[in-house]
Amino acid sequence: MITETKTSLNEQTRERLLAVARVVFSENGFKQSTVREICRRAEVNIAAVNYYFSSKEALFAATLNFEPLLTLCKKINQGSVCAQERLLNFIHDFLMQLLDKNEFSMQCQFMARELAEPTPVLGKIVQEAIAPVHQFVANLVCEIVGNKISEAELRRCVFSILGQCVYYRHAQPVIQRLHPQLRYDHREIESIAIHIGEFSLAGLKKIAKNQCP
Amino acid sequence: MITETKTSLNEQTRERLLAVARVVFSENGFKQSTVREICRRAEVNIAAVNYYFSSKEALFAATLNFEPLLTLCKKINQGSVCAQERLLNFIHDFLMQLLDKNEFSMQCQFMARELAEPTPVLGKIVQEAIAPVHQFVANLVCEIVGNKISEAELRRCVFSILGQCVYYRHAQPVIQRLHPQLRYDHREIESIAIHIGEFSLAGLKKIAKNQCP
């Protein structure tokens, strides 16, 4: 006889479904993921998805969690270091969330996926996660270059920084074929963060100098 | 009575199928594109795909054409300008192929798509298009920084440059929502190319200085 109460069992099924869905969605994206695979890996009947979440799309929406990404930005703003240092910290933590296999960071990878494969919830993701991050980086860039650049140039600087970071996640299948020996362990991520940081700070300074010679 | 000969009619069907397939695949990617939509837009019977190409995948492979991308690299190497100038030219032309709505440039966009959505022909694409481009950029970087950086650092420099470029294509759905007024006309692409060029050259110089102080 099973001793657990009814509610704990229910939540167990629901939570297991959510946990597996997060993994599957982040692995294969929304469209490519199938309800059947999620249920199989969660050892749950197919009908459970519609029973607990009413649809695949609602399950996908329920797996979204932008807190790690937003708290990352907040935490970095709390420190009293200079803007350059804060940018370096952001790049490092952002890359960690993007590339580390940590299950808590997985949420952040939706952002990278969503860029290439828009789903019905793209609007929500842009509004609640991507836009704040872009604004956060834009503010940092403004501080670093001293508010002297145009809006268009500011936008391009933000794209340059985020583009470098996201490429590692986005182009992973290709990178793996180009450099099969490459692994994203902590040391490698650290090196990438330092590279992008130095590269970007130098770029920003050049842009600032160009606009105000 | 139709006056055209048999062979010209055949080729017309085949070619029309190929032309439409190129557009549809570049619009929606491989998986999302359907044989039915391609045939409908080409005003051709569904069975034509398997009759002329034997499968959807073979049709997709037949639409691949990396010549524009490879001739771009060759053409830039032919000039006798310095490496920095050649890098700026590459960034400009690469962005044009990535962002311009020119139908000849559409082929190049497969590369960006393939990064995020690997298909059965990814291996061929990497081998014949992506790897040569990476190598081309790596050679330019080597010339610019004077061969003084490690293999890992060289790889990261290439990623930084290509990552910035590809982001504009890759994140287009998101960018469109963040900046609805933004259009990729020739003037805008020109500005982006100048930005990425300056940004990257400054970054490369900093990396070179770091490694050899």
Place this chain on the structure above:
DNA sequence: GAATGTATCAAACGCTTGTTTTAAAGTCAA
């Protein structure tokens, strides 16, 4: 203990996908 509401399950539904079949139409040389 009967009634009620919840959770699970196998099965099927309706739909779309890529692919195949089968027959008809057209082409062209002998």
Place this chain on the structure above:
DNA sequence: TTGACTTTAAAACAAGCGTTTGATACATTC
């Protein structure tokens, strides 16, 4: 004109998808 061949066409096929159904087992309440 006949016969061989290529091209087109509508229909059907098998497989996969998200979703729904209806029955069953269970826990809780009266």
